[in-house]
Amino acid sequence: MKKKLDQSKVILATDCGSTTTKAILIQCIDGEYRMTHRGESPTTVEAPFEDVTRGVLNAVMELEELSGRKILDGEMFINTCDKGEDGIDLYISTSSAGGGLQMMVAGVVKSMSGESAQRAALGAGAIVMDVLASNDGRMYHEKVKRIRQLRPDMILLSGGVDGGTVSHVVELAEILESANPKPRLGINYKLPIIYAGNKKARDSIKEKLSKISDLEVVKNIRPTLDSENLQPSRDKIHDLFMEHVMAQAPGYKKLMSWADTPIMPTPGAVGEIIKKIAEKEKMSVLGVDIGGATTDVFSVFQGIFNRTVSANLGMSYSVCNVLAEAGIDNVARWVPFDLDKEDLMNRIANKMIRPTTIPQSIDELKIEQAIAREALRLSFYQHKNFAVGLKGVQQERTISDAFDQTMSGQTLVDMMDLDLLVGSGGVLSHAPRRSQSAKMLVDAFLPQGITQLAVDSIFMMPQLGVLSTVHPKAAVEVFEKDCLVRLGTVIAPVGKVKNDKQLMSYLIKHPEGEIEGTLIEGEIKLIKADFIPIECIFKPERGIDLGEGEGEIIEKQIFGGEVGIILDGRGRPELGFSSDIDKRKSILSNWSIALDEYNEEQIYSDDRRMKEDQKLIGFIK
Amino acid sequence: MSKSYTPGLKILKSTILSKKRLLPLKGEVHVDKNEAISHDTIVASTKIPGNVHMVNLSKQLNVEPNGVKDLMLIEVDEKIVKGQVIAESKGFFGMFKASVKSPVDGFLLNVSDITGQATISEPALPVEIDSYIDGMVQEVFDKEGVLIQSNCAIIQGILGVGGENKGEIKVLTKTEQDEIISDMITPDLNGKIVVGGSYITLDAYRKAQKMNVSGIIVGGFNYTDLSQLLGFNLGVAITGSENLGTSLLITEGFGKIKMARRTFKLFNSLEGRYGSINGATQIRAGVIRPEVVVALDSDNEKHEEFNEDELVINVGSNVRVIRAPYFGKVGTVAELPSELLKMESETLVRVAKIKFENGEFSTVPRANLEVILQD
Numbered sequence: 001m002k003k004k005l006d007q008s009k010v011i012l013a014t015d016c017g018s019t020t021t022k023a024i025l026i027q028c029i030d031g032e033y034r035m036t037h038r039g040e041s042p043t044t045v046e047a048p049f050e051d052v053t054r055g056v057l058n059a060v061m062e063l064e065e066l067s068g069r070k071i072l073d074g075e076m077f078i079n080t081c082d083k084g085e086d087g088i089d090l091y092i093s094t095s096s097a098g099g100g101l102q103m104m105v106a107g108v109v110k111s112m113s114g115e116s117a118q119r120a121a122l123g124a125g126a127i128v129m130d131v132l133a134s135n136d137g138r139m140y141h142e143k144v145k146r147i148r149q150l151r152p153d154m155i156l157l158s159g160g161v162d163g164g165t166v167s168h169v170v171e172l173a174e175i176l177e178s179a180n181p182k183p184r185l186g187i188n189y190k191l192p193i194i195y196a197g198n199k200k201a202r203d204s205i206k207e208k209l210s211k212i213s214d215l216e217v218v219k220n221i222r223p224t225l226d227s228e229n230l231q232p233s234r235d236k237i238h239d240l241f242m243e244h245v246m247a248q249a250p251g252y253k254k255l256m257s258w259a260d261t262p263i264m265p266t267p268g269a270v271g272e273i274i275k276k277i278a279e280k281e282k283m284s285v286l287g288v289d290i291g292g293a294t295t296d297v298f299s300v301f302q303g304i305f306n307r308t309v310s311a312n313l314g315m316s317y318s319v320c321n322v323l324a325e326a327g328i329d330n331v332a333r334w335v336p337f338d339l340d341k342e343d344l345m346n347r348i349a350n351k352m353i354r355p356t357t358i359p360q361s362i363d364e365l366k367i368e369q370a371i372a373r374e375a376l377r378l379s380f381y382q383h384k385n386f387a388v389g390l391k392g393v394q395q396e397r398t399i400s401d402a403f404d405q406t407m408s409g410q411t412l413v414d415m416m417d418l419d420l421l422v423g424s425g426g427v428l429s430h431a432p433r434r435s436q437s438a439k440m441l442v443d444a445f446l447p448q449g450i451t452q453l454a455v456d457s458i459f460m461m462p463q464l465g466v467l468s469t470v471h472p473k474a475a476v477e478v479f480e481k482d483c484l485v486r487l488g489t490v491i492a493p494v495g496k497v498k499n500d501k502q503l504m505s506y507l508i509k510h511p512e513g514e515i516e517g518t519l520i521e522g523e524i525k526l527i528k529a530d531f532i533p534i535e536c537i538f539k540p541e542r543g544i545d546l547g548e549g550e551g552e553i554i555e556k557q558i559f560g561g562e563v564g565i566i567l568d569g570r571g572r573p574e575l576g577f578s579s580d581i582d583k584r585k586s587i588l589s590n591w592s593i594a595l596d597e598y599n600e601e602q603i604y605s606d607d608r609r610m611k612e613d614q615k616l617i618g619f620i621k
Numbered sequence: 622m623s624k625s626y627t628p629g630l631k632i633l634k635s636t637i638l639s640k641k642r643l644l645p646l647k648g649e650v651h652v653d654k655n656e657a658i659s660h661d662t663i664v665a666s667t668k669i670p671g672n673v674h675m676v677n678l679s680k681q682l683n684v685e686p687n688g689v690k691d692l693m694l695i696e697v698d699e700k701i702v703k704g705q706v707i708a709e710s711k712g713f714f715g716m717f718k719a720s721v722k723s724p725v726d727g728f729l730l731n732v733s734d735i736t737g738q739a740t741i742s743e744p745a746l747p748v749e750i751d752s753y754i755d756g757m758v759q760e761v762f763d764k765e766g767v768l769i770q771s772n773c774a775i776i777q778g779i780l781g782v783g784g785e786n787k788g789e790i791k792v793l794t795k796t797e798q799d800e801i802i803s804d805m806i807t808p809d810l811n812g813k814i815v816v817g818g819s820y821i822t823l824d825a826y827r828k829a830q831k832m833n834v835s836g837i838i839v840g841g842f843n844y845t846d847l848s849q850l851l852g853f854n855l856g857v858a859i860t861g862s863e864n865l866g867t868s869l870l871i872t873e874g875f876g877k878i879k880m881a882r883r884t885f886k887l888f889n890s891l892e893g894r895y896g897s898i899n900g901a902t903q904i905r906a907g908v909i910r911p912e913v914v915v916a917l918d919s920d921n922e923k924h925e926e927f928n929e930d931e932l933v934i935n936v937g938s939n940v941r942v943i944r945a946p947y948f949g950k951v952g953t954v955a956e957l958p959s960e961l962l963k964m965e966s967e968t969l970v971r972v973a974k975i976k977f978e979n980g981e982f983s984t985v986p987r988a989n990l991e992v993i994l995q996d
Contacts, residue, residue, distance in 0.1 A: 140675040148670070167686065170735040178673045178730060178740055182646065204735050293857070312856055317904060320844075321856025342845055346875040347945060349844035352858055353780050353874060353904055357944040358970055358986045364945050365966035432967035599967055 005260060005470040008089035010080060012063070012071060013463035014056050015266055016043055016095040016255075018293070021052075023059035024460055025067055025088075026467070026478055033474040035482040038458060039063035044251070045097040051251035052097060053258075077258060090471070093259050094462040096266035097249065101125060101241050102184060104152040106132035106176070108159030108168040113197065116221045117158040118386075120196070120230040122307045124237035125268025126154075127294070132175070134159070134168050140175065147179035153245045155181065155191065155213075156233060157205070158221040160198030169197045173208040180212050189248070190214045192240045196221040196233045216240065228390055234268075241265060261470050267296050267309060269465030273479060274298045274422075275305050276468045280476060283419035286445065288376060289461070290425035292316035292355055295375055297383035301412040306387035310379040315372060315427050316355030323348055326374035333577050334370035334443070336588040337363065362598055365432070369440055372427040376444030384413045415448040415573075416494065416547050422484065424456035434562040435526070435595045438487045448494045448572050449547035452559060453487040486531040488561035492568040495544040497521050503544050503569045509535040522576070522587075524594045525567040529560025536565075566595065630777040630872075630910060632884050633925045635917055638773050639759060642750050643766035645669065650767060652758050658769065660787060660897060660916070662752040665766045671743030674724050679737020681721045682710040686737030693732055693739075700728050707739065753785060753897050755916035772924070774891055774915045776872070776884055778838070781900030781911025782851065782860045783868030786814070788835030788898075790891045790915065794818040797885035800877070801825050801839060810834045814898050814913065816888040820877040823849060829867050836868040836898035838888070838913060840880035847875075861901025861909075868900040870911045873941075878949055881993050891915050934973060934990060942975070944989040951993065952977035 011026040011033075021044075025037040039062030044055035057075060064071050070086035071078060078087030103126040107114030110133035121128050129150050132143055147155075155176065159169035176193065183191045193213040195205045202217055209215045218232040242262050246252040256263055264272075270289060278285045278300035287298040293314040298307045312321040323331060323345070332339050348371070351357060359365040388409035423429070423441050431437045437455050441447075460483050468475035493503045501521050508515040508527060511534070515527055538554045540546050546554050558565065570576070570591070578584045592598055648667020652658055678689040692708045695701060701723045712718035723741055730740040756771030791813045793805055801817035806828040814836040815829065821839045823846040829837055848854045851863060872880050896915040903909040934940060938954045956974035962984065963969050970986040977983065 141672040144673050167736045170733065171738065174675075174731070174733055174736065174738070174740060178670075178742070180670065318857050320854060324854035324856050342843065345844040347948065349847075349855075349875040350943060350948070354943050354991070355904065356988050358964075358968055358988045359966045360944065360964045360968075360986055360989060361946045362965050365968070432969075 005090055006473070008471060008474070010069075010088045011090045011092070011467065011471070011474060012060065012077070012088045013091075013460075013467060014059060014093045015269075015459075015462040016045070016052050016055065016093065016097045017266065018097055018100075019043055021055035021059045022459070022463075023056070023063050024463055025063050025069070025071075026474060028474070032481075033477040035460060035478050037063050037067040038460075039066060043097050045249060051254075052095070052249065053251045053254050056093070056255065090260050091258055092261050092463065092466045092470070093255060094264045094266045094269040094466050095246065095252075095255075100127055100267070101237075101245060101265045102127050102129055102150075102153045103156060103237070104128070104130050104132065104147065104150055104154075104181075105156045106158065106172050108134045108172065108197075110136050112225075112390075113158040113160070113222045115386075115388075116228050116230065116390075117156045117196070117233070119228070119306065120158075120221055120233040121156055121237065122309060123230060123268070123271060123305065124234040124241075125265030125271065125307075126237065127309055127311050132172065134172060140178075143175050144179040147176065147181045151182055151184045152191075153184055154237065154240055155193045156221075156237070157193060157195050157209075158197045158233075160201060160220075160222075161225055162199045162220050162223045164198055164200070166198055166201035166204060169201050170204045170208065173205050177208045177212055183244075183248075189244065192216065192244045194218060194233060194236050194240070196236075214240075214244065226390060238262060238264065238268070261466060264462075264466045264469075266462045267307065269462040270296065270424075271298050271305065271307050272465035272468050273461050273475065274465075275300060276465075276472060276476065277420075277479065278303075278305075281419075284414075284417050285420045285422065286413075286418055287422040287461075288379065288424065288428075288441075288445075289456075289459075290315060290372060290375060290379075290423070290427055292426075293318050295379040295425075297379050299383065299387055299413060301387070301414060301417060304387075304412055306383070306412065308379070308383040308386050310375075310382050313375045313379050315368070315375065315425070316351060318352075319348055319371060320352045322371050322375045322378070325378055326371075331367075331370050331374050333584065334373050334588070335366055336585045336592070337366075338581075339367075366598070368427065369431070369436060372440055373444045376440065380445055384411045387412045415446065415451075416545070418447055418449075418451050420452045420454065421445055421447055422454045422456065424459055424461060428455050429457060429459060433597065434485065434487055435597050438490075438563045438566065439591075439595050439597055441487075442490050442492075442566065442568060443575070446492070446572060446575065447490055448492050449545070450489060450491055450554070450556060450558060452489050453561070453563070453566075454484045455487060456483055457485045458483075486559065486561035488529065488531075488563040488565055489558045490566040490568055491538065491546070491558075492572050493519070493540050493544045493546055494572040495540075495550065496571075497541060497544065502541055504538055504540040504546065506539070506567065507537040508565065519567045519569040521569055522571070523567075523569045524591050525569075526564050526595050527560075527567070528564040531559050531561045533557045533559060534565070563595075630779065631775050631912075632777070632881070632887060633775050634887055634890070635772065635774060636925050638754070638756075638771050638775055638914065640754060640756075640769050640771065640914075641762075641766065642753060642769060643762065644750060644764075645748065647764040648748075650761050650764065652761070652767060654758050654761050656758045657756075658752045658758060659755050660752055660895070663749045664752050664758070664769070666747060666749045668745035669748050671727060671745050672725075673730060673743070674727075674741045676707070676721060676724065676739045676741060677737065678708050678721055678732070678739050682708060682719050684710060684737075687734040689737050689739070690732050690734055693729075695729055697729050697731055701741065702726050707741075753899075754914050771914070772917050774887065774917060776838075776887060776913045777910040778870040778872045778902075778912070779874055779910075780858055780860070780904070781868060781870040781898075781902050782847070782855075782863050783836070783865040783900040784861050784863070785897065785899045785901075786835040786868045788812045788814045788896065790814050790816065790888060790894055790896050790913075792816045792885075792889050792892050796879075797840065797882055798879035801837070803828050806832055806834070808832055814838065814896050816885075817880075818885065819879040822846075826850065826867070826869065830865065834867045836870065836900075836913070838870045838872065838898070840871070840873040841876045841878035842869065842871050844875045858902055858904035860903075860911075861899070863900075865900075868898045868911075870898060870900055870913065874943065876949065878941075883993075934987060934992060939993045940973070940975065940990045941993050942985055942989055943991055944986075947975075947977075947983060947985060947989075950975075950977050954990075955982060957987075
């Protein structure tokens with residue numbers, strides 16, 4: 001009997017991460033889908049186990065213990081198909097184990113087909129190791145050397161509009177042919193190459209690449225200069241990820257045979273759920289997942305989905321890279337006490353080599369959250385520069401003319417247009433106080449106007465993403481009820497007034513009584529309110545914009561959350577930091593107190609503690 | 622009784638180590654199964670394709686791309702030397718001919734009638750893989766490499782830089798907490814693997830490089846010194862390809878941290894023996910630890926296996942704190958409460974009560990502890 005997947009009542013979903021395999025059990029209770037239990041276990045892709053299914057079974061066994069539901073019969077799932085008390089109806093999984101899907105993309109013009117290919121690969125959940133382009137400034141032999149060094153899992157080759165000149169894209173194929181690239185995993189199979197370029201060049205591409213690779217041809221990613229067709233490439237990437245890359249990883253053939261739907265790369269699945277939510281709520285959404293090694297940013301603006309992965313910005317394995325890229329001063333500006341540079345460097349480097357440590361003191365937590373702000377800020381900066389409209393659209397040029405063009409597309413990311421900002425990853429999801437998560441998100445992303453804030457409670461977006469492809473109802477219900485923790489709404493006026501002058505006045509019709517007040521430049525305020533609709537009136541001053549234009553009054557229903565309503569008058573589009581160190585420290589402390597960010601009673605003196613800590617460093621006996 | 626594990630590095634006096642030695646591309650294996658080999662035996666070799674050069678014939682000969690093949694003077698795969706004429710135009714009544722010369726020695730890889738370009742490859746580069754350690758060939762992977770089994774001592778570090786090197790083990794400091802300073806680096810250390818205690822200064826390391834010391838092993842090193850050494854800030858702990866000459870292996874972490882006593886004692890017992898050092902590290906999925914391996918002469922020694930239980934934090938375990946505010950302090954586990962406890966940071970964690978060497982007690986998250994191995 002063929003399963004009707006969208007009728008499933010008991011769903012098991014796993015995410016096989018680099019270090020941990022997470023399993024969740026979703027059940028339909030009284031007509032409503034809820035995540036009822038969660039288990040986890042170390043991932044077992046590497047020695048001594050070298051079988052991913054061991055970790056999956058261990059995580060599922062934990063689920064069985066917690067739920068009391070028998071899911072396994074030996075090493076097989078019990079398939080209930082609507083019958084009996086035990087078993088499951090549907091099993092789905094995502095995976096980023098073994099370093100995820102690592103791709104190289106190639107396009108004729110770096111900022112055109114090169115970017116389109118990059119968007120396709122990132123959207124499918126890949127890490128893009130390099131973008132090869134005819135005009136990337138590298139010599140032929142340098143490109144060949146780079147391809148040989150990187151050994152990607154897959155290559156996506158694009159270039160040329162349909163019917164246009166073929167020579168440039170064939171030249172790229174010749175570079176690939178010369179490099180004769182070998183896959184990262186397994187020495188005995190051919191590297192998959194997807195061709196998604198000018199259809200007129202297909203025969204020549206086949207001639208060049210079919211002998212050295214497993215060549216697949218799909219529709220052109222950029223059929224005309226003003227259109228982009230990413231889906232056929234993304235679908236093919238998912239197919240090949242299953243057939244080639246995953247099939248090489250230990251235990252995945254068995255895992256694939258268990259799953260009712262194809263295993264999806266973890267970030268690709270997160271992208272799916274972000275897209276679904278934006279579509280369903282008709283809103284613009286920005287999502288971020290900050291991990292130990294990488295930070296992924298997802299956005300849907302004007303209905304267009306974009307994903308970027310900052311491969312070396314993270315909170316443990318890549319924490320030194322955050323410091324290197326942001327600079328010590330940018331990290332220090334968020335810390336309300338003095339830092340000894342060398343000591344801080346060693347502390348952070350020790351976190352890189354022992355990634356599982358936990359901040360014990362309040363100062364360690366503040367330093368960790370300062371680094372997180374910078375990792376998020378840098379990742380978002382990269383995202384804004386990548387999530388742009390198609391370049392070269394309004395130019396009447398041929399591809400070859402386009403080599404010289406320097407015009408860049410406008411970013412699609414409009415913070416005033418943003419409706420919902422969702423954070424995920426340990427430092428955001430597991431911050432001791434939700435107000436810390438909210439403040440990290442606001443400080444790093446600087447939302448403008450009126451924006452809702454949320455965090456993923458236990459990082460179940462990947463599982464819900466793949467679920468959304470077969471059972472959208474269950475995915476959306478669980479996402480809203482169990483996955484998202486609503487933090488509240490931030491109101492951030494844009495524009496400049498003189499110091500200490502009023503930015504806006506407000507009337508918040510709180511259920512416990514109306515709250516009226518004014519927001520002064522440089523000030524941040526928190527109004528506690530639950531996740532319920534609250535009518536508000538905001539009156540910005542002349543020259544100040546909240547989304548409806550300068551000085552325009554806004555009457556709107558907004559929502560509170562676990563944190564509440566944040567009125568942020570600290571400055572937009574950029575925060576103003578004082579160059580006076582003592583003044584800056586005092587301002588930072590005031591911001592923290594306003595948002596009830598830390599337990600200030602426990603802090604006896606930031607300066608005193610740092611001095612004590614420094615005594616402990618140095619020669620250790 | 623509740624217990625907790627810490628990340629473990631192998632510190633083994635005598636063990637059976639199996640090591641894969643694989644080629645980057647398929648090639649030839651030169652040894653047989655069960656063959657005894659020494660550390661410098663070439664076990665496999667291959668040729669890596671040479672650099673390639675593109676020559677735009679169409680442009681240089683002023684012909685359409687589909688016409689270049691007819692003008693070639695050499696065949697695909699034919700050897701060529703730098704300056705050799707590889708293509709020539711027909712000219713005008715046999716005169717005013719244009720010709721194209723090869724920019725390098727090599728061979729013709731292909732000629733494209735779509736782009737009008739010729740691809741010339743430099744000669745393939747030979748790559749040889751040696752055995753790295755003395756031992757026996759346990760398995761041969763056809764055209765790919767071998768698995769070598771060796772009776773040896775192995776010491777893994779937490780982070781290293783620089784690739785594979787070999788040399789005689791020389792312990793340079795008296796105790797595990799002494800530092801290596803510049804004056805201690807002398808010409809007789811040329812080609813040796815030098816072991817120190819808690820730390821080496823940047824000056825001393827640079828001097829060791831000049832003296833062609835094969836490797837340095839110390840407890841700790843400063844991150845800023847490492848940045849100066851590499852010429853960039855190490856952003857992620859993935860290393861091994863640095864061309865330093867002298868490999869560096871840190872056993873404990875960043876800062877001045879005395880080497881674990883068991884590690885230091887083992888190095889002392891290995892002094893004078895020939896060892897192999899590899900700084901390659903990857904602290905991510907597919908973890909790789911830097912290591913020193915010393916093959917042992919006799920097979921009579923009692924072999925040890927990596928014992929995960931030694932890394933269990935129990936009451937009485939000797940531990941080091943690996944994060945502030947007690948970073949680097951050493952003590953004994955006095956109590957392992959089973960309930961979660963809220964730290965000053967308000968993080969709810971499993972903890973251990975530690976009695977430090979000065980007699981004071983403190984509560985520390987278990988995740989911030991690591992066991993110090995004792996003999």
